[in-house]
Amino acid sequence: MSSEARSLIDGMLHRRDLFFSKGYLNSEGRKLVAKLLRLLAVEDPSLFRRVKRLYPEAPEDRWLSTLQEVRDELASRRRA
Numbered sequence: 001m002s003s004e005a006r007s008l009i010d011g012m013l014h015r016r017d018l019f020f021s022k023g024y025l026n027s028e029g030r031k032l033v034a035k036l037l038r039l040l041a042v043e044d045p046s047l048f049r050r051v052k053r054l055y056p057e058a059p060e061d062r063w064l065s066t067l068q069e070v071r072d073e074l075a076s077r078r079r080a
Helices: 002-014 029-044 046-051 060-077
Strands: none
Touching: 002 029, 002 060, 029 046, 046 060
């Protein structure tokens, strides 16, 4: 699971223009975050809560920093 979640997060971080408009999630971004939340709800409730707190109205900068932290956390768990 963590590889799929990391892949979704990487997509959002590298193609921000597709997922954010005027500093907030657009409809495509909301769809991607909904998919990410479904994955995290099953596999990691603590990360789910962290992302869910932002949904849907947090500004882009908060989304980007939180998604980076979640990606790093998933990567560190994979190495352990």
